[in-house]
Structure formats: C-alpha cells, structure tokens
Amino acid sequence: MGISLQKVSFHYTKNQSKDGINNLDLIINEGDFLCICGATGSGKSTLVAHLNALLLPQSGSLKIDEYSIPFKRSFNINLLRQKVGLSFQFPEYQLFANSVLADCMFGPLNFKFSKEQAQSSALRVLELLKISDLKDQSPLELSGGQMRKVAIAGIMASNPQYLVFDEPTRGLDQKASQELLQLFYQLNQEKQQTIIAITHDMDFVAKYASRVIVLKEGEIVFNGSKEELFESHNFSNFGLDYPSTIKVLKYLSQETGLVFKPLYQVAEVLEYLQEKA
Ligand SMILES: Nc1ncnc2c1ncn2[C@@H]1O[C@H](COP(=O)(O)OP(=O)(O)O)[C@@H](O)[C@H]1O
Ligand SMILES: [Mg+2]
Structure with missing residues (x-):
C-alpha cells in the first residue's frame, strides 16, 4: 500500500519555520529504494522520525499502509513501530545485551513474538547478514562494522515492512559500507523490501536508488529518478556532489x-x- 505524507510540518521552535520540516507531500511506494539527500540541517532526520511516529506532525497527516497519523487515542503505536524499522545514525550505540543473539531478540520480544519466534527470526537475520558466527559474543567486543551490522540485524529481526536508515554507512570503512549496501540492494531486488535511506554518498545513490528526494531548509526541492537528479539544470542548487x-x-x-x-x-x-x- 505504501506511505504517504500530506502537508506534514514539524518545527522544533515555536514561530520558527526554518527548522524541522515544512509542508511535505511525499509518496513512498512499496518496493522503492528511496534515497533522501540534502545538506546538514535540511530536515532529513526530522522527516524519517515521522515514519515510525517518533515525532508526530504538528500539522498535516501521514498514512502508513492501513494506519493513519494523527491516530486515535486507543491506537497501539507498536503496530506501527513494527511495520517501520528505523535505524538511527550510529545505531550500535544502542547495543546493550550480553550477547549478539540476545540483542537481536530484544526487538521481536518487545513486539510480542514468542521466544521461539524471536530466536528463529534473529538467527535468520544474522545468517542473512553473514554474522551468525558472532551470535554468542558480547556486542561490545566487536569491530565497528560488525556492531553496525548487529544493530541493523536487531531492527530487521522484527520483520519490518519498511526499513529506514539514517546514514547507514557513516563512519564505516569502504569494505563494510559496500557489504551493507549490497545487502540492502539484494533485499530490495530479490525480496521487494522497501528501503528508505538518508545518505550523503552520491555513489550509493547512483548505484542503488530507484528514487531520490532532496530536502533544502525543510522542503522537498527535488523528487525523481537519479538520472533526473544528476542531469537537472538545478543541480548546483541542491548542495550535493x-x-x-x-x-x-x-x-x-x-x-x-x-x-x-x-x-x-x-x-x-x-x-x-x-x-x-
Ligand atoms: N532537537 C532539536 N531542537 C531544535 N532544533 C532542532 C532539533 N533537531 C533538529 N533541529 C533543527 O531542525 C533542522 C533540521 O534538522 P535535521 O532534521 O536533524 O536535519 P538533517 O538530518 O538534514 O541534518 C535543523 O535546522 C536543526 O538545527
Ligand atoms: Mg540528520
């Protein structure tokens, strides 16, 4: 069904229309590999925080499949949070359990999977990310690239329909970045997994994006294919490489x-x- 935003605005400071996001209209289709670009402070993180109701719109509305925001008081927000898996910048900062496997089971258990379901789902995702051999280790003993993968595995273990990443390769070395992006691409191509990723890496966009939006001062200034983006006469106004x-x-x-x-x-x-x- 997909995600749609209608005139969504969110400002951190009152009477300040320059921060946050302003009046965003956006449709994200199932199966998209959407890259969100724009200078620092353009509103990218604010936008994605709305996709799993971490922030709620101050005006406008969202539809995420069958769920509408603003929602009714009785709505169980966990239904939405399971549907949209959001990986923050540096998600490894949130690793805390004694073992990689336990960490990856935390999300599914929180979403009321049974213990067996949580474990089999966590093991499946660790396998997919080729890090099954780490399952009994402490997350704190791992390399930076491995920690990032474990954190992402923990999000994927709850089987979210939409995977949202805020700068997933930031701070990773070239090899770890390539492995991760290749995996996202494979999931998108082979399993029609919807991927939404904030990135500054234009090689990533050029290689993988099926669609790109560019934010500037909280507004969408471009929405189209990567070819249209990089060949646009306006390109120099977007602040991108x-x-x-x-x-x-x-x-x-x-x-x-x-x-x-x-x-x-x-x-x-x-x-x-x-x-x-
Ligand atoms: N917690 C906050 N309090 C006040 N202003 C904020 C806060 N978070 C972000 N902003 C402001 O909102 C704008 C958009 O921020 P953000 O969505 O983090 O941008 P991006 O992710 O594109 O770098 C920026 O001007 C930023 O300074
Ligand atoms: Mg950000």
Whole structure:
C-alpha cells in the first residue's frame, strides 16, 4: 500500500519555520529504494522520525499502509513501530545485551513474538547478514562494522515492512559500507523490501536508488529518478556532489574531448570507454 505524507510540518521552535520540516507531500511506494539527500540541517532526520511516529506532525497527516497519523487515542503505536524499522545514525550505540543473539531478540520480544519466534527470526537475520558466527559474543567486543551490522540485524529481526536508515554507512570503512549496501540492494531486488535511506554518498545513490528526494531548509526541492537528479539544470542548487562516474566522465570530456554521456555504473563507463577507444 505504501506511505504517504500530506502537508506534514514539524518545527522544533515555536514561530520558527526554518527548522524541522515544512509542508511535505511525499509518496513512498512499496518496493522503492528511496534515497533522501540534502545538506546538514535540511530536515532529513526530522522527516524519517515521522515514519515510525517518533515525532508526530504538528500539522498535516501521514498514512502508513492501513494506519493513519494523527491516530486515535486507543491506537497501539507498536503496530506501527513494527511495520517501520528505523535505524538511527550510529545505531550500535544502542547495543546493550550480553550477547549478539540476545540483542537481536530484544526487538521481536518487545513486539510480542514468542521466544521461539524471536530466536528463529534473529538467527535468520544474522545468517542473512553473514554474522551468525558472532551470535554468542558480547556486542561490545566487536569491530565497528560488525556492531553496525548487529544493530541493523536487531531492527530487521522484527520483520519490518519498511526499513529506514539514517546514514547507514557513516563512519564505516569502504569494505563494510559496500557489504551493507549490497545487502540492502539484494533485499530490495530479490525480496521487494522497501528501503528508505538518508545518505550523503552520491555513489550509493547512483548505484542503488530507484528514487531520490532532496530536502533544502525543510522542503522537498527535488523528487525523481537519479538520472533526473544528476542531469537537472538545478543541480548546483541542491548542495550535493556528483557521483564518481560523472566526475570521471566530465574530466575526460574536458581533458580529452570525449563526448560526455551520463553513466552511473562503473561497468557502463568501462564499456563506453572501450567503445570510444
Ligand atoms: N532537537 C532539536 N531542537 C531544535 N532544533 C532542532 C532539533 N533537531 C533538529 N533541529 C533543527 O531542525 C533542522 C533540521 O534538522 P535535521 O532534521 O536533524 O536535519 P538533517 O538530518 O538534514 O541534518 C535543523 O535546522 C536543526 O538545527
Ligand atoms: Mg540528520
């Protein structure tokens, strides 16, 4: 069914329309791989905090599948929180249990899975993330990349229909970042898992996004495909960088006269260069 926001506004300070988010209209379809971009302070984290009702709109409304916000007083907010798994920036700060497995079972148990269901779900996700061998270790003994994966496994173990990440690769080394993004992509392609990710990494956007929105001062200034984004005449107003493939192709065009062609996958660039050689 998907997520829709209608004229959602949230401001942290009264009479201050420059902070938070302002009047956002947005539709997120099931199966999307949506990247949310924009400068620091543009409202990205505020937006995603609304998707699992961590923040409630001060005006406007949201629909998340069958659930509507503002909701009725009697509404069990956990129903929504299980549907939308939200991974904050540096989610590993919230690891606390004695073992990786226990940490990953915490979410499902909180959502009233039986102990057996919680365990089998946690084990399944640890397997998916290729970290089953860590299950009996203390989360505090792990490397940064492993901790991040464990924290994300804990969110995925509750089987959320929508997975939302606030800068999932921030602070991770190249290898750990690539592994994580590749996994998200695989889930999206093979299991139609909806992924919503805040990122500053334009190579990530170029490689994986099915749709991109750009926020600026709390408003959506772009909503479309990555091709439309990177080829937009307005691009310089968005405060974003170009992906590496575009930088290389622009450089070659300037230095060698190669006809510029916007390409977003390294394999496509190599093919184009061979064709032109
Ligand atoms: N707890 C808060 N109190 C006051 N202002 C805040 C708070 N959190 C965020 N803001 C302000 O709201 C705006 C959007 O913040 P945020 O959603 O965190 O942006 P982003 O995630 O894009 O960096 C910024 O101007 C920020 O300073
Ligand atoms: Mg943020």
